[in-house]
Amino acid sequence: MxxxxxxxxxxxxxxxxxxxxxxxxxxxxxxxxxxxxxxxxxxxxxxxxxxxxxxxxxxxxxxxxxxxxxxxxxxxxxxxxxxCRDRNDIDLYGNVITGLGEGQYYISRDGYMSQFRDKLGFIPYPGTLNVRLDSVSAEMREKITLIKPIVVHGFSDGERSFGGGKCYLIEIEGIRGAVVIPDRTHYPADLLEIIAPVKLREMLRINDGDKVKIVVRDPQRCE
Structure with missing residues (x-):
């Protein structure tokens, strides 16, 4: 205290x-x-x-x-x-980009998958969609941290350790998913990693450079 x-x-x-x-x-x-x-x-x-x-x-x-x-x-x-009890969503806009190719490896670990299933309510497609926010949305991104996160804990698979992180529920073009922010990340602040129960590129028919809208869901709001 x-x-x-x-x-x-x-x-x-x-x-x-x-x-x-x-x-x-x-x-x-x-x-x-x-x-x-x-x-x-x-x-x-x-x-x-x-x-x-x-x-x-x-x-x-x-x-x-x-x-x-x-x-x-x-x-x-x-x-x-x-x-607070009212909804206060945060609308962010950005462009799809190619990531570093690490998302599939990390997301597919059993230690993460089980937590995603239990805490997010879905089993994510083993990969992430990477979105670079525009300048206005990049400034608004800090508001995400004022929402109570869904915490994903780190774990060890017996060979190596995997770090924890925070998740925030979203919708991207009407499809539910979550933004994943690792506790230890080398990504810049204007880049979002998104997971969803489907392969978003195929479901939304989007490619690098396409603009998308991300709605961060906050069920708590103070007027």
Missing amino acids: YRTESLKKLALLGAIEKPVKISSSEFTRYTSTSSKTAARVLKQLEEEQYIERQLVAGGQMVQLREKGVDLLKNEYAEYRNIF
């Missing part, structure tokens, strides 16, 4: 966008703790890699790291699930 509350206070001070200067005694105004406890909390957040911290004259420069931002996003998603 102390992590989320402390990170939230730092974020409200602007520590997501840039480093902010704060002393331990100043931080007590936001955490209702002693100066000694506030200093210990900041040090622990740094050790756990939620924040970056640099000691300076009169205090410290603090900024949230990606891990800290992700923790707040997860907290936000959980509150949305509690208080």
Whole structure:
């Protein structure tokens, strides 16, 4: 609990966008703790890699790291699930491109397939459709992370380990599927990997360069 509350206070001070200067005694105004406890909390957040911290004259420069931002996003998603009930879909547009050819190998692993079946409600075609978003949609892509994800856990097949990831339910030209975002990925932010229960290229008769519409489904919405 102390992590989320402390990170939230730092974020409200602007520590997501840039480093902010704060002393331990100043931080007590936001955490209702002693100066000694506030200093210990900041040090622990740094050790756990939620924040970056640099000691300076009169205090410290603090900024949230990606891990800290992700923790707040997860907290936000959980509150949305509690208080929001209307649909808020995200429309994205992009062009079909050729991927690196790795999708079929990874998607077809039993450790993934069983989770897709149980959590997404379908068995995906063993391959992914790769879509490069246009500039406007690429900027909107960050909104996906505000939706509570369907988590796919990593596993080992006895020979090698496979990482986990997050899935978000979508429709692409009327066909249901999911965007898959691996925890460790080398793909740029404007590229989406999509799985579906059918081979999308054949079903939609699309080729490289064709434009498609992707509707990310969010069953939770706050007005």
